[in-house]
Amino acid sequence: MRMHNADETCGIAQAALVLGDWWNVLVLREVARGxxxxxxxxxxxxxxxxxxxxRLGGLVAQGVLRRSLYQRRPVRYxxxxxxxxxxLVPLLVAMQDWGDRWVLGDGSVTATAAQDGAEYARVHALAGTRLPDGxxxxxxxxxxxxxxxxxxxxTVLFTYPGAGVDWGEPIPGAAGCTLENRLFRDAWPDxxxxGVDVRGVSTQLPYEQEKFARTEKVPYELLSDAQHRLAAALRLPAFRGAGRLRHKRxxxxxxxxxxxxxxxFPVVDIPHAVTESLRLAIDCARTRR
Structure with missing residues (x-):
């Protein structure tokens, strides 16, 4: 691809050369999904x-993918x-957020979703799928x-926008993260x-999670998806609020x-959702036994 001289010092243009086209972006999306x-x-x-x-050869040559041998006869990578x-993973999640909001949505910022929307369909399609190893x-x-x-x-894995966040202008569905964590905390013995574990995930940084967990005496793990690896792996819905991309609940x-x-999803009635997740998780655990 021939570039104008001015593009040689433009980071956007150079990144566009690496991403190349539609197929390269989709290859990276799928690798991020496992x-x-x-x-x-x-x-x-x-x-x-x-x-x-x-496409794979080009992405390897550009240094964003590497090949790892997993089989010798025949050779497979x-x-x-x-x-x-x-x-590049946060860029992929930002692209997804932009597409969900401006192409598939009406342009409004919301931490929830309509039941006839793409985000709803994408999340509910996760049922029956296996999370990537490792x-x-x-x-x-x-x-x-x-x-x-x-x-x-x-395991009950719940994502939430962020605890103790000043949202400024109200964002539908964003409030209630402290309540949700407290309800999971109170139900922890059950x-x-x-035999069920709980994991809470937000895009807050580990030190922010640690401070909140210590203050609220949260007994289960709080994980930081600040690098958006979980969001990319599961194509989870996100929104931009209070200066960063955040998980929808x-x-x-x-x-x-x-x-x-x-x-x-969407989680509108938080107390009901916590109670329902406990019921479903207990049934899931019994099935294993």
Missing amino acids: HVRFDALAAEIGLSRKVLTE EYLLTDAGIA LELPGTQGADVPVVAPDAAA FRGA LILVIDAERTVRHTL
């Missing part, structure tokens, strides 16, 4: 083997994000923590008694095999 092998990528995107080979590729996020102590508790019969009930069994 589809890292050639056949899985081809199936998810619908690309011919020839075109996909070209996985395509993994490099540090440069991981740095998906971890920073916990309140800074160390990475598995998104799904490895020793639990089921969850643990059933939803709840996933995940079994011990990392498969999403139930989705609650």
Whole structure:
């Protein structure tokens, strides 16, 4: 691609060269979702083997993907994000937010969703899908923590916009994060008694999560998705509020095999959603036994 001389010092133009076109963006989207092998990528995107080979080769050459050998006979590779590729993940989530708001939505900022909208359909389509292996996020102590508790019969994973945030102008659906955490805290003995773990996730930084957890005596893990790895992996709905991209409130009930069994979204009645997630998680745990 020939560029105007002025583009040589333009970061936007240089990034556009790396992203290239529609197919490159979709390849990166799928790798971020955990589809890292050639056949899985081809199936998810619908690309011919020839075109996909070209796109993967270009992204490797640009330094955003790297090949990792997982089979010798015949030779097979996985395509993994490099540090440069991981740095593109927030851009992918920002693109999704823009598309949800301005193309699929009416342009308004909201932390909830309509039941006939794309975000609703995308979240509820997660039921029956398996979370990518090795998906971890920073916990309140800074160390990475598995998104799904490895020793639990089921995990309730809930995302929330942010606790203790000054939203300025009211954003529909954004308020209630402290209440939600308190309700999960109070129900914690019932969850643990059933062999169910709980994970709370927001895009707040680990030190912000730690301060909140300490103040509110939160007994379960609070994880930071500030780098948007979970949002990209599951294509979770987001909105921009109080200076950053934030998760919309939803709840996933995940079994011990990392498969999403139930989705609650949008969460409008927070007390009911916490109670319902406990009921669904207990049923999920009993099924395992």
